[in-house]
Amino acid sequence: MSKIYILCIEDEPEVLEAVVRDLAPFEAAFPIESASTAAEARRVVESILQQGQLGLVLCDHILPGEDGVSFLVSLHRDPRTTSSRKVLLTAQAGLTDTIQAVNQADLNHYIAKPWKPAELHAVVRQQLTEFVLQNETNLYPYLSLLDGERLGEKIRQQPLPPDE
Amino acid sequence: MVTIPIRPLEKIRNALASMPETESVDVPFEAGEVLMREGERHDHISLVIQGEIDLLKHNAEGEAFAVGTLRPGQFLGLLLLSSGETSFLTARARTAGRMLSMPRNTFLLLLYNLPGFNQMVGPLLLGNLVSRYRRVVQLHVEVAQLSQELAAEKQQLQATIQQLEATRNRLIQQEKMATLGQLVAGIAHEINNPIASLSRAADSIEPGLQKWFVTPPRAADLALLRQAFLEGLNRQPLQTEVQRERLAQLELRFPDLPRPLLRSLAQVEPALFEELAYYVISNPTVERKDLLRRWVEVFEVGTLVRTIRVASGRIGSIVRSLKGYSRQDKSVVDEVDLREGLRDTLVLFGYALKKYQVIIDLPALPPVRCRPSELNQVWTNLIVNACQAMGESGTLRVTCGTGDPGWVWVRIQDSGPGVPEDLRERIFESGFSTKGTPTAEGAGLGLGLAIARGLIEQHHGRIEVGNVPEGGAAFTVHLPVAGQ
Numbered sequence: 143m144s145k146i147y148i149l150c151i152e153d154e155p156e157v158l159e160a161v162v163r164d165l166a167p168f169e170a171a172f173p174i175e176s177a178s179t180a181a182e183a184r185r186v187v188e189s190i191l192q193q194g195q196l197g198l199v200l201c202d203h204i205l206p207g208e209d210g211v212s213f214l215v216s217l218h219r220d221p222r223t224t225s226s227r228k229v230l231l232t233a234q235a236g237l238t239d240t241i242q243a244v245n246q247a248d249l250n251h252y253i254a255k256p257w258k259p260a261e262l263h264a265v266v267r268q269q270l271t272e273f274v275l276q277n278e279t280n281l282y283p284y285l286s287l288l289d290g291e292r293l294g295e296k297i298r299q300q301p302l303p304p305d306e
Numbered sequence: 307m308v309t310i311p312i313r314p315l316e317k318i319r320n321a322l323a324s325m326p327e328t329e330s331v332d333v334p335f336e337a338g339e340v341l342m343r344e345g346e347r348h349d350h351i352s353l354v355i356q357g358e359i360d361l362l363k364h365n366a367e368g369e370a371f372a373v374g375t376l377r378p379g380q381f382l383g384l385l386l387l388s389s390g391e392t393s394f395l396t397a398r399a400r401t402a403g404r405m406l407s408m409p410r411n412t413f414l415l416l417l418y419n420l421p422g423f424n425q426m427v428g429p430l431l432l433g434n435l436v437s438r439y440r441r442v443v444q445l446h447v448e449v450a451q452l453s454q455e456l457a458a459e460k461q462q463l464q465a466t467i468q469q470l471e472a473t474r475n476r477l478i479q480q481e482k483m484a485t486l487g488q489l490v491a492g493i494a495h496e497i498n499n500p501i502a503s504l505s506r507a508a509d510s511i512e513p514g515l516q517k518w519f520v521t522p523p524r525a526a527d528l529a530l531l532r533q534a535f536l537e538g539l540n541r542q543p544l545q546t547e548v549q550r551e552r553l554a555q556l557e558l559r560f561p562d563l564p565r566p567l568l569r570s571l572a573q574v575e576p577a578l579f580e581e582l583a584y585y586v587i588s589n590p591t592v593e594r595k596d597l598l599r600r601w602v603e604v605f606e607v608g609t610l611v612r613t614i615r616v617a618s619g620r621i622g623s624i625v626r627s628l629k630g631y632s633r634q635d636k637s638v639v640d641e642v643d644l645r646e647g648l649r650d651t652l653v654l655f656g657y658a659l660k661k662y663q664v665i666i667d668l669p670a671l672p673p674v675r676c677r678p679s680e681l682n683q684v685w686t687n688l689i690v691n692a693c694q695a696m697g698e699s700g701t702l703r704v705t706c707g708t709g710d711p712g713w714v715w716v717r718i719q720d721s722g723p724g725v726p727e728d729l730r731e732r733i734f735e736s737g738f739s740t741k742g743t744p745t746a747e748g749a750g751l752g753l754g755l756a757i758a759r760g761l762i763e764q765h766h767g768r769i770e771v772g773n774v775p776e777g778g779a780a781f782t783v784h785l786p787v788a789g790q
Binding site for chain 1: 494495496499500502503504505506509510543544545546549550565569609613617660661698699
């Protein structure tokens, strides 16, 4: 089983810390990596892909240089990360930008800053559940952390292992 | 109406021409030929036999106005008949034709002394005078009518001007609202980030503190824990690259420890971390392991308090910039350092500028007398314009300096496509936009630069645009120094 990573991209160190801190419970199964620019995030993605899969990207909207939407679009176009779940974290008041982002990058979700931890947890839980349902066959390790009900349903549908 | 019997013109001509005492001669003329010139002496009176002659009067500016046309049977030089002054009008043949011309004195002499002459010419003269008088009356009526029309047109024009002014003011207001919208989006963005850190920090501090009351630390550990708090409080956040590297190393060294704990430890200053690690590893008792955990928790609380400080400081500085930017009292003219307004504007647009490289080089300037909020609008419009010119990436340069004595300049330079030479004047016109249809995001009404120029001119300054050799446009605002 290859590791499934969460990647957080945010240029404000204090905000990045808060996101990573809030996601700590998921780290029992999903190691978290972080980056502060899109360029740095690309390098991190490469190193993640050497060791495992990229399960979820949580990306700030406005970054220095290339912005978050453009980065997520490029991830979406890369076949190795097409199935990675993509969530935009935005402090933008205007909706237009966000809608555009959702449409262009095939975004799975967006979260407005400041966020509520329960909301962040729910979104990450749901997105990671989707990812493992699509990409993993052995779902047992994720039962307690993710949406156990949905995972359990899938497990019940799976054929039983052959009798030994 | 009295009708004066007039003999056919040709008969009169033949009769006059046959009388040698009239000294009359036939004078043919060509179209365009000047037969009499205003202000010059003219000693003949001529009966038009064929063709048409325009009468012109010149005004003080030398412009010619048509005042009438002489046709066959009418006299040229009639007005001079009694006075003998210089010509009142200019006569120019409209068509070719001919006239019968007599010396003025002879004409007068015959008119009074030769009954046959009088009989022929008298009715003609009277007819001439009557028709000219009619023409004068007609002209009076026309003038009266024209002045009425003119007055009506003037009124309409004034109404139109008022309407245009109202529309213009509305558009300017709209443009201001669009800029305000962008500004508000920017401020919301700038404030939402520190608010997120603040609220998350406040939440995250709680469990650490609660634990303190549930299981208070041993007195012997307090000094160490206090150090943890201060370390957290004074720590500068690591760059993500460095942090990732340290985390990876720690993970190799301590594969059994959970990543969140290792991530916190990665933040600790390396020498101090080694001390802590040695303390636990050298004697890995349950107490010492617990103390390490506790140490990290308190360290975290310290970093959270620091985060709260940083975030609230950020919000404070945004609000200060906002105050400086808007300067409630708009009408007040103040002597100010232009750099303050520039910095405030740049702070408030921080989010929109994130994707660009921003180079700010603002050496000290002598104060300028101005309405600061109006100049802030100028900087805003120029910065918005620069961003729109650059699109997704580029370099924004904001510089200032003193040039000509008594003047200062501020330059906002982008790395966009530049402004073609033939558009350099037009871009300052209202409604001129290269950005296509206005968007919900505001701007694009094509008024930004027009408003900027208007405000600068009200400050007795001027704005210039030029392209720079390295590519892009540079807008330079020149303003007079206070006390000049």
